Amino acid sequence: MNNRIFLSSPHMSEQGYEEQYVKEAFETNWVAPVGENINGFERELANMIDSKAAVALSSGTAAIHLALKAAGVKEGDVVFCPTLTFSATANPIIYQNATPVFIDSNYETWNMSPEALEEAFVKYPEVQAVIVVHLYGLSAEMDKIMEICNKHNVAVIEDAAESLGSYYKGQQTGTIGDYGIFSFNGNKIITTSGGGMLVSNKEERIEKARFWATQSRDQAQHYQHSELGFNYRMSNIVAGVGRGQLKVLEKRVEKKKYIFEYYKRELEGLEGVEFMPINDWDEPNYWLSALILNGQIRPIDVIQALEKENIESRPIWKPMHLQPFFEKYDFLGVGLSEKLFDNGMCLPSDTKMTDEDLEKVVGIIKRLWFK
Numbered sequence: 252m253n254n255r256i257f258l259s260s261p262h263m264s265e266q267g268y269e270e271q272y273v274k275e276a277f278e279t280n281w282v283a284p285v286g287e288n289i290n291g292f293e294r295e296l297a298n299m300i301d302s303k304a305a306v307a308l309s310s311g312t313a314a315i316h317l318a319l320k321a322a323g324v325k326e327g328d329v330v331f332c333p334t335l336t337f338s339a340t341a342n343p344i345i346y347q348n349a350t351p352v353f354i355d356s357n358y359e360t361w362n363m364s365p366e367a368l369e370e371a372f373v374k375y376p377e378v379q380a381v382i383v384v385h386l387y388g389l390s391a392e393m394d395k396i397m398e399i400c401n402k403h404n405v406a407v408i409e410d411a412a413e414s415l416g417s418y419y420k421g422q423q424t425g426t427i428g429d430y431g432i433f434s435f436n437g438n439k440i441i442t443t444s445g446g447g448m449l450v451s452n453k454e455e456r457i458e459k460a461r462f463w464a465t466q467s468r469d470q471a472q473h474y475q476h477s478e479l480g481f482n483y484r485m486s487n488i489v490a491g492v493g494r495g496q497l498k499v500l501e502k503r504v505e506k507k508k509y510i511f512e513y514y515k516r517e518l519e520g521l522e523g524v525e526f527m528p529i530n531d532w533d534e535p536n537y538w539l540s541a542l543i544l545n546g547q548i549r550p551i552d553v554i555q556a557l558e559k560e561n562i563e564s565r566p567i568w569k570p571m572h573l574q575p576f577f578e579k580y581d582f583l584g585v586g587l588s589e590k591l592f593d594n595g596m597c598l599p600s601d602t603k604m605t606d607e608d609l610e611k612v613v614g615i616i617k618r619l620w621f622k
Contacts, residue, residue: 269495286487297357311434355584360392567595
């Protein structure tokens, strides 16, 4: 596996920032879900993205779950959710015994279609919350989406799990709606091995989320619980990794962009190849370099050719309304998300890739067109 080229794997800093923070946690014996690394990670990320408050959690999924609770989502409520996303976006809706309604993508962003969203509000006017995803680091059309949601006075949760370091009109994704979530899973642009963050300018709701995340322990000498709680807090050790990774986020974005532009320069001229859309108002982090193939060469052809050479690639996310667990829930749109799934794939976008690795990947792909 040492010679394998991965889709997107953890990349620790060459300076050893992460190890320094983790060592400090061990030396001071703060190895539990409390300590200076957690406080520092929350403070440093909030400052970096210009958010008033943040709470570090065990996963991005946990962050979405607590965002839904903070937004008042309860049993029987309807929550709008993009269909083109990973299941972790939709699963917490079910945790709350609420009902997901899946919204199609548009071609301009690959993210939630404002037109389909408006259609959904007509059909479900009593919706409690809207989750917006910034897929592969590409920004959704937040101005249009926020205008629609504000008109209906509904909470907006930004799933920015894939888009830390991405900016919409100069503003960090995840800070435009009422709540934002980030993921630090092993494949994300920076990682803590596993973990997430919930951010908001609603400081009192972040404090409430912190309370829920620590088993809802009341202020009492004995253990007292007046509300249902969750064991969702991030470890102080893991938070140390995150603090170190924040220091290299800008470098990781630069490398991801370099990888995308390399692929686009080398492959865009091939018949049927079209890369993910980059808009003038969008400064993506290029988390994964994604494309669609509309010609005779299909995504599975490329995926299999790369895998034979020990190179990892993936299809685009399978839409939620096509998933066996979620297919019973409503979907609104014209099916663009299905076309993206049928024709789309993600190329290896690991920030440790060399030019030789990129040349190898491109050469394998080109041979499919010129064999």
